Amino acid sequence: MRNVCPVAVKNLNDLAKGKDLSRQAFLKEKPETLSIVEEETERGQAIDNLYN
Numbered sequence: 838m839r840n841v842c843p844v845a846v847k848n849l850n851d852l853a854k855g856k857d858l859s860r861q862a863f864l865k866e867k868p869e870t871l872s873i874v875e876e877e878t879e880r881g882q883a884i885d886n887l888y889n
Contacts, residue, residue, distance in 0.1 A: 838846050838860075846860075853863035 838849075849863065850860050853860045856863060858866070
């Protein structure tokens, strides 16, 4: 990884290793998960708005 703090890279490697993933697989998973969470949050807010 370029232009990333070495401590952050080590932390990412440790997190990935803890999930038995490569760093690349771990990082690929994050945007996918974030997009799903964001979408679900928006749906929840839309439902709340309907009830209010």
